[in-house]
Amino acid sequence: MNNNLIKGNKFEWETIIGLEIHAQVKSKSKLFSNSSTAFGSKPNSQVSLVDAAMPGMLPVINQYCIEQAVRTGIGLNAKINNYSVFDRKNYFYADLPQGYQISQYKYPIVGEGKVTIDFKDGNSKDIRIVRLHLEQDAGKSLHDQNPTKTYVDLNRSGVALMEIVSEPDIRSADEAGLYINKIRSILMYLDTCDGNMQEGSLRADVNISVRKPGDDYGTRCEIKNLNSIKFIKQAINYEAKRQIEILEEGGTIEQNTLLFNTSNGKTRPMRSKEEAHDYRYFPDPDLLPLDISQREIDKLKSSITELPDDRKKRYVNEYNLSNYDASVLTADKYVSDYFDDVINTDKSLKNSSKIVVNWITSELFSILNEKNVEINKSPITPKYLGRLIKLILEDVISGKIAKDVLIDMYNTKRDPETIIDKKGLKQLTNTNEIEDIVKEVLEENQKMVEQYLSGKDKLLGFFVGESMKKSKGKANPKILNEILKAKLSKKN
Amino acid sequence: MEFKSISELQSLLNDKKISVKEIADTYIKKIKEKKDLNIFIYFNEDKIYEQVKNIENFSNEKKLKAIPIAVKDLFCTKNMPTTAASKILENFHPTYESFVTQRLVDMGAMFVGKTNLDEFAMGSATNTSYFGNTINPLSEKDIPLAPGGSSGGSAAAVAADLCLGATGTDTGGSIRQPASLCGVVGIKPTYGLCSRWGIAAFASSLDQAGVFSKNVTDSSILLEEMAGYDQRDSTSSNVKIPNFSKELNADMSGKIIGIPKEYAVDGISDEINQVWEDAIKSLEKKGAIIKKISLPHTKYALPTYYIIAPAEASSNLARYDGVKYGFRADDSNSLDEMYELTRSEGFGKEVKRRILIGTYVLSAGYYDAYYIKAQKVRKLIANDFVNRFSECDFILTPTAPSAAFPLNEKQDDPIKMYLNDVFTVPASLAGIPGISIPYGSDKKGLPLGIQILGKHYNEQEIFNAAFALEKDYE
Numbered sequence: 001m002n003n004n005l006i007k008g009n010k011f012e013w014e015t016i017i018g019l020e021i022h023a024q025v026k027s028k029s030k031l032f033s034n035s036s037t038a039f040g041s042k043p044n045s046q047v048s049l050v051d052a053a054m055p056g057m058l059p060v061i062n063q064y065c066i067e068q069a070v071r072t073g074i075g076l077n078a079k080i081n082n083y084s085v086f087d088r089k090n091y092f093y094a095d096l097p098q099g100y101q102i103s104q105y106k107y108p109i110v111g112e113g114k115v116t117i118d119f120k121d122g123n124s125k126d127i128r129i130v131r132l133h134l135e136q137d138a139g140k141s142l143h144d145q146n147p148t149k150t151y152v153d154l155n156r157s158g159v160a161l162m163e164i165v166s167e168p169d170i171r172s173a174d175e176a177g178l179y180i181n182k183i184r185s186i187l188m189y190l191d192t193c194d195g196n197m198q199e200g201s202l203r204a205d206v207n208i209s210v211r212k213p214g215d216d217y218g219t220r221c222e223i224k225n226l227n228s229i230k231f232i233k234q235a236i237n238y239e240a241k242r243q244i245e246i247l248e249e250g251g252t253i254e255q256n257t258l259l260f261n262t263s264n265g266k267t268r269p270m271r272s273k274e275e276a277h278d279y280r281y282f283p284d285p286d287l288l289p290l291d292i293s294q295r296e297i298d299k300l301k302s303s304i305t306e307l308p309d310d311r312k313k314r315y316v317n318e319y320n321l322s323n324y325d326a327s328v329l330t331a332d333k334y335v336s337d338y339f340d341d342v343i344n345t346d347k348s349l350k351n352s353s354k355i356v357v358n359w360i361t362s363e364l365f366s367i368l369n370e371k372n373v374e375i376n377k378s379p380i381t382p383k384y385l386g387r388l389i390k391l392i393l394e395d396v397i398s399g400k401i402a403k404d405v406l407i408d409m410y411n412t413k414r415d416p417e418t419i420i421d422k423k424g425l426k427q428l429t430n431t432n433e434i435e436d437i438v439k440e441v442l443e444e445n446q447k448m449v450e451q452y453l454s455g456k457d458k459l460l461g462f463f464v465g466e467s468m469k470k471s472k473g474k475a476n477p478k479i480l481n482e483i484l485k486a487k488l489s490k491k492n
Numbered sequence: 493m494e495f496k497s498i499s500e501l502q503s504l505l506n507d508k509k510i511s512v513k514e515i516a517d518t519y520i521k522k523i524k525e526k527k528d529l530n531i532f533i534y535f536n537e538d539k540i541y542e543q544v545k546n547i548e549n550f551s552n553e554k555k556l557k558a559i560p561i562a563v564k565d566l567f568c569t570k571n572m573p574t575t576a577a578s579k580i581l582e583n584f585h586p587t588y589e590s591f592v593t594q595r596l597v598d599m600g601a602m603f604v605g606k607t608n609l610d611e612f613a614m615g616s617a618t619n620t621s622y623f624g625n626t627i628n629p630l631s632e633k634d635i636p637l638a639p640g641g642s643s644g645g646s647a648a649a650v651a652a653d654l655c656l657g658a659t660g661t662d663t664g665g666s667i668r669q670p671a672s673l674c675g676v677v678g679i680k681p682t683y684g685l686c687s688r689w690g691i692a693a694f695a696s697s698l699d700q701a702g703v704f705s706k707n708v709t710d711s712s713i714l715l716e717e718m719a720g721y722d723q724r725d726s727t728s729s730n731v732k733i734p735n736f737s738k739e740l741n742a743d744m745s746g747k748i749i750g751i752p753k754e755y756a757v758d759g760i761s762d763e764i765n766q767v768w769e770d771a772i773k774s775l776e777k778k779g780a781i782i783k784k785i786s787l788p789h790t791k792y793a794l795p796t797y798y799i800i801a802p803a804e805a806s807s808n809l810a811r812y813d814g815v816k817y818g819f820r821a822d823d824s825n826s827l828d829e830m831y832e833l834t835r836s837e838g839f840g841k842e843v844k845r846r847i848l849i850g851t852y853v854l855s856a857g858y859y860d861a862y863y864i865k866a867q868k869v870r871k872l873i874a875n876d877f878v879n880r881f882s883e884c885d886f887i888l889t890p891t892a893p894s895a896a897f898p899l900n901e902k903q904d905d906p907i908k909m910y911l912n913d914v915f916t917v918p919a920s921l922a923g924i925p926g927i928s929i930p931y932g933s934d935k936k937g938l939p940l941g942i943q944i945l946g947k948h949y950n951e952q953e954i955f956n957a958a959f960a961l962e963k964d965y966e
Contacts, residue, residue, distance in 0.1 A: 049588060053811040055581065055692040056568050056590060058725050088807050090854070092831055099810020150827075152815065280854035282863060285696035285804055287726050 004172040005213065008244045013210045015240045016217055017170035021183055023162045023193040024137065024201040025068045031136050031160035032059030032102065039199050043142075043153035051158040053097035058286050061086075065160040068192040069109050069134050070292065070300050072162055075186045075307055076129050078113025080297045084290045086134075090280045095139035095152050103163075105281040108133035109290065115186065116309060117178040118327040127179050128167040137161050162193070168207065168217065173233035173240075180204060180229055181331055185308045188333040203227045208236060209253070210243045218243070219253040223260050223267055235260040239267050311336060319343070319353035329357065334376040345386025352393060359389055363403060367410050379413045380406065388416040396420070397427050401473055428475045431483065434467075437475065438483050441466045442491075453491060460484065493518055494653055498559055498710045501656065505558055512548050512558045512602070516540050519560045519604050523654050529627045531648045533565045534572050535605035542571070543602050550600040556717060557600035562649040562658040565606035566613055567593045567701075568690040572603065576692045577611045577621035580812045580819045580838030590690025591725070592659060592701045592718045599717050604655050607645030611840045612809065613666055613694040616912035618644030619903060620842040628674060628896045630938060637896040637938075640670030640912070643704070647674035650704045657714045658704040663694050664797050665892075665916025667702045668928035672891035672941025675930040677711045677958065678704045682949050683923035684729035686715075687722030693808040695801040696727070698920050708929065708959045712736035715951065734952055742960040745779030749957075750884035754790035755915060757893070764890045767932035767940045771888060774964050775957070783884050787876040792869045793918040798910060799853050799866035800921075805843075806850025812838065845906065874922040881947045886957055889915050891928040891941035915943060925951045929958045931965075 005012040030037055033050040050057045073080045087105040110132035118124045139157035143150050164183060170176050184202055187193035194201050204227075209220035223239060226232045238260075243253050258267040283289075306314070308330045315326035330336045343349045343356050364385065368378060388409070392402050397420060408419045420426055428434055441463055442449055452459040463484050468475055495501040504510045520537050550557050568574045568586035575581045589597065597603075610620040617638035618626040626644045628637035629652035639648040643660030647670035650658050660667040662680035671678025679702045686701035693699060703714040716737060721730040751772060756765070776782055814820035814834030821833030839847070853862035880887065893914055902908040919926040924945055931942040942961065946954040 052816055054568075054586070054588070054817070055574065055576065055584070055811070056586075056688070056690040058689055060724055060726055090807050090810060092810065092813060092828075094815050094827055097811060097816055099813060100807055278856045280807070280851065280856075280859075282803065282807070282854055282859070285727075286693075 004175070006210075006240055006244060008248050010248050011212055013240070013244050014213050015171055015236065016168045016209045016211060016220070017172075017176055017236060018168035018207040019166045019170065019176060019179060020205040020207070021164040021166075021180065022203045022205070023072075023164060023183070023187055025065050025134075025160035025162055026191060026193050027062065027064050027068060027160060029062055029064075030158040031062055031065050031134065033158055034062075035158065037159050039196075039201075041155055043151070043155060045155065047154040047157065051097065051154055053099070059102060059284070061287065061290070062160065065134065066109070066290065066292070067300055068160070069132065069162055070297060071190050071304060072164075072187060072192045073110030073113065073132055074297075074301050074304055075190045075192070076110070076113035076115060076132065076164070076183075078129055078132065079111035080292065081107065081109055081111055082292050082294065082297075083107060084109040084133075084292075086284045086287045086290070087281045088284045089135075091277050093138065093141075094150060095141045095154070095157065097139065097154060097157055101136050101138065102284055102287070103135035103281075104133035107289075109292075115179070115182050117175065117182050118312075118324060119178070120324055122323055124323075125169075125175070127169045127175075130165040130167055132162050132164045135161050135163060168209075173236040176206070176236055177229045177233055180232065182308070185331045185333065189307050190304065197227050197229070200227055204232055206232060206236060206239075208239050208243070210240055210247065218247075219255050221253065221256050221258050221267075223258045224270060226260055231260060231262055234265050235267060238265055242267065308333075308336075315353075319350065321353060321357070325357065329361075332375075334374065335360070338375050338378070338382050341382030342386040342389070345383050346390050348390060348393060349386060352389070355393070356386075356389060359385065363406055367407065371410070380409045384409055384415050391416060391420070395427060395429065395476060395478075397425055398473065398477065401425050401427075425474060428471050429479060431479060434471070434475050434480055434483050435487075437467050437470045438463075438480070438487055441470060442487060449488070449491065452488060460488075463488070495656060497707055498556070498656055498705075498713055501559060502557070506552055512544050513541075515558050515560065516544050516602065519654060522652075523604060526629065526652050526654060529629055529648060529652060530624050531607055531626050531645045531652065531654060532562070532605040533575055533577060533608050533621075533623050533645070536572070539571055540602065540604060547600055547602055554600035555713065556596060559601050559657065560604045560655040561596055561601045561714075562605060562607045562646055562655040563593055563603050564609055564643050564646045564658065564660050566609060566661055566692050567659055568692065569593055569603070569606065572606050574606065574692070575622070576613070577609045577623055578812075578839065578843065579622045580834070581692070582622070582819055584818050586690075588690060591687035591722045592691070594690075595718050595720065596659070596714075604649075607643070607649050607658060609645055610642035610666075611843050612692065612805070613642040613661055613663055613699075614805070614842050614846055615641045616665070616669060616909050617641045617897075617899070617902065618670075619899065620840055622840060625899055627899065630675060630896060636899045638673065638899050638901075640673035640892070640896065642666040642670075643678075644670045644674075646704050647671050647676055647678060650674070650676045650706060656705065657710055659701060659718070660704055661691060661694075661699055661701050662916075662920065663698045663700075663801060664920045665913040667704065668916045668926055668941070668943055669892045669912055671704055671928040672930070672939070672943075673896040675939030675941075676704050676706060677708055677927065677929050678702065679711050679715060679927040679951070679954075680920070680925060681715060681719060681951050682729070682925045684727050685719045685731070685733075685925075685949070685951070687720070687725040687728045689722050689724045689728075693804075695804040696808060697804060698797075698801060700920075708927075708955060708962050709737055709740060711927070712740055712955045729949070731949055736952055736955050739952055740959050741956050742963055743779070744775055744957065744960050747775075747780040747886070747957070748783050748884040749775055749780050750783050750785040750880050750887040752785050752787045752790065752880075752887060752889060754787050755889040757914065760890065760893055761934070763895075763932075763934040764893070764940055767942065768888070768890050771931050771942045771961055774961060775888070778960055785880045785884060785887070787873075787880060787918065789869065789872045789876050790918055793873055793921055794910065794914055796866045796869045796873065797913065797917040797921060798849070799862050800870060802846040802850035803854050803863050803866075804850070806847045806854065809839075809843065809847060814838070842906070870921045873918055877918075877922045877924055877945070886947075886950075886953050887945040888957075889943045889945070891915060891943040895934045895936070895938035895940055919945050924948055925954055927954045927958050929962060931961060
């Protein structure tokens with residue numbers, strides 16, 4: 001496994017990281033009200049009386065969110081608790097209308113679990129999950145709308161979040177990145193979270209400390225509310241260095257809650273110790289404890305289809321992909337779904353999985369990246385791409401022409417056959433036609449032919465190029481090569 | 493003109509001897525005459541006449557058609573503002589109607605106004621109201637008496653004949669105690685029987701809506717309309733609501749009545765003990781069997797209540813922060829300062845006291861010693877009742893430790909005020925139903941109340957016992 005130790009000026013240090021991931025539950029309505037959860041709507045357009053904490057309003061559990069949490073727990077190989085309790089976490093903030101957040105404290109809905117992360121060198125590592133609990137999201141304070149006022153948007157207020165807490169099993173920024181990616185991937189496979197970090201559907205708090213290898217855990221700091229893997233890695237690397245510097249200079253780490261400044265890449269304390277909250281958790285008397293029967297859990301379990309690790313194994317076994325390639329491919333459900341759809345277009349593709357992977361990860365991705373389109377919204381359907389690859393494998397068109405066809409497919413949304421037919425791009429395999437072209441080329445370049453015949457073998461490439469040009473790229477290269485060689489040797 | 497019961501008014505209406513408008517006129521006049529008692533926080537004749545038009549279109553089959561009802565100002569109402577008797581909700585106009593009041597509206601009831609209460613239902617004399625205290629209609633002119641609380645305005649409204657029924661809420665005795673002090677009938681049903689949806693919360697695990705009326709029959713009619721399952725309240729009970737009024741039965745023969753020895757506490761006047769004794773004898777005469785019982789954890793009820801209720805209140809009242817609705821203090825320089833000023837100015841002394849107590853008992857380091865322990869004791873108190881109800885049908889006790897007391901008494905001593913709840917709090921903690929009916933009086937002629945406690949969801953049993961006792965004064 002990688003050596004994760006960080007070299008300080010005096011010692012080597014190990015970074016100890018635990019993550020709390022906040023994943024927004026994918027559901028139509030909020031955890032305790034029937035308002036919509038849609039992102040990006042007009043401020044305060046999705047706020048019910050309950051979300052606004054009007055007097056006398058009461059929360060009612062959205063069963064679908066409970067099922068989503070259970071599904072997620074199953075996906076994290078975790079223990080689902082038959083009994084769990086919603087507690088109130090009391091604190092004041094402008095975007096927290098109730099004056100408390102309904103969360104789960106002592107009895108979470110999901111207990112211990114684990115996920116596996118895969119490294120490039122083929123190794124893997126298990127990261128243990130402590131728990132998953134459900135809680136309400138807060139609204140948003142908008143500080144930039146007015147020079148002297150703060151506005152509050154409650155659209156997000158009450159949306160269900162799953163907080164997934166890991167053990168401090170993570171040892172580097174890279175591992176943290178792999179872990180988040182893995183969690184994100186599992187959630188997206190389960191369809192329990194849309195995984196959209198930009199929109200804040202997935203955010204993380206990072207607990208981090210450093211120690212000399214073999215020592216006890218050091219004092220940790222918590223970096224709050226990071227919403228991209230890039231920033232998480234930056235924050236971890238910065239914070240680890242900061243702590244190491246302090247310790248090597250003989251200082252001590254103060255346990256603190258930090259914020260990461262994305263513009264200068266530094267962490268800073270969020271609040272002082274005196275301001276530390278006492279959340280006064282207690283069971284929410286408006287809600288009954290949650291009882292989930294084993295039957296319900298089993299039912300949800302049986303409804304879960306393939307998870308990333310299962311799919312990865314299948315790719316390794318069925319398509320002979322390496323563990324790492326398979327894990328990269330399966331990390332994003334949409335990519336992997338696309339791959340499955342492409343490869344299922346035709347039996348012949350199954351033996352050419354590497355070619356399929358390459359066409360997706362290099363050719364298709366370069367077009368999609370350029371146009372900034374997600375793969376699940378690609379105008380090129382997996383079926384069409386599958387058929388295109390099949391045409392290449394069958395020598396109907398060359399790989400080079402296929403790249404142009406792919407761009408056409410993107411722009412016109414047409415199937416590859418139509419494009420090839422219309423543009424007459426079918427590869428020339430008719431020997432007579434190719435012979436005619438070769439003849440012409442040789443006649444037009446008498447001097448070169450002489451030079452070739454006098455020993456300049458390398459000129460063969462020139463003749464291939466010229467013939468190809470004349471065929472508008474359609475000549476089958478193999479046949480062309482054979483004919484050229486034959487013709488030239490005849491002249492000898 | 494005085495109407496004695498819902499059925500009397502209904503037959504007049506059916507026989508066309510009175511119109512809906514005339515009913516409105518009658519009660520508007522009465523309410524205006526008693527303005528000095530400060531029973532209503534909100535009273536507006538226009539709003540009553542608006543209802544008249546709607547009610548006239550109701551079929552006479554509607555069980556509460558044109559029945560004048562006063563609504564405790566803790567119930568959110570669409571057509572009238574709702575204050576919870578607090579400055580912090582002054583001028584708050586809900587856009588929604590509470591479950592309970594909606595039921596009454598649907599049955600044709602006429603809301604005459606919103607009644608005064610202790611601020612957020614915290615108190616036993618209506619003296620913590622931001623809008624000043626209500627005066628008990630039974631007071632002599634020179635000595636104004638307290639109506640009890642927190643639903644003091646509702647109890648007084650019935651006692652002063654300003655309505656035929658009034659809604660109340662009872663968290664630790666807030667229906668039963670004022671009913672006793674005002675000489676009317678008041679029932680707190682089983683926790684969960686009436687939805688809490690739309691009632692400003694005080695202590696969620698204890699709050700329960702109920703009703704006041706002049707007689708047991710009317711309470712039974714009103715309760716059967718107000719009660720019922722509501723999926724918007726997760727603690728609402730999905731049980732079939734019996735037809736209480738139709739099933740009323742004064743036959744007490746063979747009923748076993750538990751008399752808990754722990755309710756014979758020191759400092760209770762002889763008059764109250766006498767009335768208790770009279771009620772026991774009366775029921776015995778009617779064929780009931782008297783059984784001395786023990787509810788051993790009774791003495792812990794009051795301290796338990798005064799941990800749990802403030803704990804929940806401290807959290808329930810956090811939403812009144814000046815951000816979204818209600819009162820907001822001016823001139824603050826930061827969010828925290830805005831909270832501090834708004835809540836310091838917006839809440840009264842008693843509410844602040846309970847928020848402080850509640851915050852304290854939930855805070856780190858004290859939570860186990862107070863809140864958790866109180867929850868355990870609460871369970872013991874509830875078990876006391878469950879155990880005793882295996883050997884008796886209902887339990888008979890006094891409702892309050894005294895008759896109506898002068899308004900200026902107990903004002904400065906919260907502990908003395910808290911003692912008002914000593915007989916009512918145990919049933920609240922256990923979630924069982926309790927009814928208070930006027931039974932006898934003290935030397936000054938002030939009414940005293942008898943409390944009948946029943947098994948969970950057995951309101952019928954206590955209605956019946958109350959119905960039987962009521963006959964002693966017909």
